[in-house]
Amino acid sequence: MALFEYKAIALDGKAAKGHVESDSLKSARQKLKKQGLMVTDIYEKNAVSAKGKSKGGLTLFGGRVSQEEVAVMTRQLASLVKANIPLVDALNALVDQIESVGLKGQLSQVREAVNEGSSLAKALLQHPKTFDNIYVNMVEAGESSGTLSLVLLRLADLKESQTRLRRKIVGGMTYPAIMFLVAIAVLIGIFAFVIPKLQQIFVSMNKALPLTTEILIWISVQVTSWWWALLFGAGLTVYLFNRYINTKKGREQWDRFKLSAPVFGKVTRMAAINRFASTMSTLLGSGVPILTAMNIARNLVGNVHIARAVENARSNITEGQSIAEPLRKSGEFPPLVIHMISIGEKTGELPGMLKNVADSYEEQVATAVDSMTSMLEPAMIVFMGGTVGFIVVSVITPLMEMSNLSR
Numbered sequence: 001m002a003l004f005e006y007k008a009i010a011l012d013g014k015a016a017k018g019h020v021e022s023d024s025l026k027s028a029r030q031k032l033k034k035q036g037l038m039v040t041d042i043y044e045k046n047a048v049s050a051k052g053k054s055k056g057g058l059t060l061f062g063g064r065v066s067q068e069e070v071a072v073m074t075r076q077l078a079s080l081v082k083a084n085i086p087l088v089d090a091l092n093a094l095v096d097q098i099e100s101v102g103l104k105g106q107l108s109q110v111r112e113a114v115n116e117g118s119s120l121a122k123a124l125l126q127h128p129k130t131f132d133n134i135y136v137n138m139v140e141a142g143e144s145s146g147t148l149s150l151v152l153l154r155l156a157d158l159k160e161s162q163t164r165l166r167r168k169i170v171g172g173m174t175y176p177a178i179m180f181l182v183a184i185a186v187l188i189g190i191f192a193f194v195i196p197k198l199q200q201i202f203v204s205m206n207k208a209l210p211l212t213t214e215i216l217i218w219i220s221v222q223v224t225s226w227w228w229a230l231l232f233g234a235g236l237t238v239y240l241f242n243r244y245i246n247t248k249k250g251r252e253q254w255d256r257f258k259l260s261a262p263v264f265g266k267v268t269r270m271a272a273i274n275r276f277a278s279t280m281s282t283l284l285g286s287g288v289p290i291l292t293a294m295n296i297a298r299n300l301v302g303n304v305h306i307a308r309a310v311e312n313a314r315s316n317i318t319e320g321q322s323i324a325e326p327l328r329k330s331g332e333f334p335p336l337v338i339h340m341i342s343i344g345e346k347t348g349e350l351p352g353m354l355k356n357v358a359d360s361y362e363e364q365v366a367t368a369v370d371s372m373t374s375m376l377e378p379a380m381i382v383f384m385g386g387t388v389g390f391i392v393v394s395v396i397t398p399l400m401e402m403s404n405l406s407r
Helices: 025-034 067-082 087-097 101-115 120-124 133-145 148-205 211-225 227-245 248-260 264-285 290-300 304-318 324-330 335-347 350-406
Strands: 002-009 015-022 038-044
Touching (some): 002 025, 015 025, 025 101, 067 101, 067 148, 120 133, 133 148, 148 264, 211 227, 211 350, 264 304, 290 304, 324 335, 335 350
16 A cells, blocks of 8 residues: 545635555545545655655655756666566656655656556656656657657757756856856955945045045945945846846847857857757657657747747748758858758758757867856956955055155
C-alpha cells in the first residue's frame, strides 16, 4: 500500500486535503471520489520525503527542476529503453534512483499516468515547466516511429549542449558582475561614511578647496541626503524599463539594440542562431514535422526579429518554397548559415547541416564570451583605479595644503 497526499473540493464547495492509502494512483482517486471529493491534485507521499523540505517547510515537489537534472534523467531513460526494459519498469527504476525531490515527484506522476495507459508524451505534457514543447514533441515523434531510445539520446545531447552554452555565458559574466557590484558597494561606503568625516576637517580649514574635492563633497552630500530618492529612482527606472520592454514596440527596440550593441550584440545573435539551429536539427532528426519544428524554434530563439524571420520562412514552406530565401532577405542570419541551410535543403541533409551550424556557433559563442571576459576584467580594473585615484587626489590635495600651512 502506498500513501498519497491529495487536495480536493468537497460537495459543499470547501477545500479539503489529507492523506489516503491505496495500491495505485487510480484506486486512490476512486476511493476519494466515493467519499464525495473532487480531486484537484494528488501525488505519492513517499516521492516527497523529508529531504525535500526547504527552510520554509515547503517541499520542492512541483518546483523548478534544472535542465542538468533533466538531461541526466533523459540519458538514463534512453539507456533503459534501449535495453528493451518496459517503459513503466524503466520509470520505476528512475524514480527509485533520482535524488532530486522535485524531479522524483514529477516522474512518479508520469509513471502512474503511463501505467494507467497514457502515452509518455501526454504524461510529460502535464509538467510543462520541466518538459518543454521540444521535449514533448520529440518524445511523441519517437513513440509514433518506434525510435524512442534514439530520440531520448538526441534530447539528452540537446539539453547538455544548451546547458554548456548557458553555463559558459553565465560563468563568463559572473566575475565582472561581482567585481562591479563590489566596486559600487565600496564607493557607496566611502561617500556615505568616510567623506562626511573628512568634510568636517576641510571646513575647519576655512579655505577654498580644489575643484575635485568640491565635486567629491557634493557627491557625498547627495548620497547621504538623498539616498532614499536615489533608491526610489533606481527602482522606478527598472520598473518603467520592464514595462516598456514588455510592450510590442519596446520589445522590438530592445531586441534590436541587443543585436546591434557593440560588444554584446555579436554574442546575442550567435546564441539565438545556435538555439534555432540546434532545436531544428534535433527536432527534424527525430521525425518531428518541419512546420511544427519551425514553430517551436521560433518561440525559443529569444529575439523578436530573428523569430519573425523564422516565421516568414515557415510561411514560405506552406507555399512550397524554400527556407533559406526568407532567412536571407531578413538580414538577421549570416551568409554562411544561409548557404549551409540552402545546401541542406537541396541535398536532403538539412538536419545534419543545422547540426554543423549549431556546433560551430556553440564554439564561437564560447570563444566570444572568453574574449569579452578578457576585455571586461581590465576595463573594471581601470574603472576602479581611476575612481580610487580621483578620490585619493581629492582628499590628499587639501590635506597637503593644511600640512604646509601648519609649518
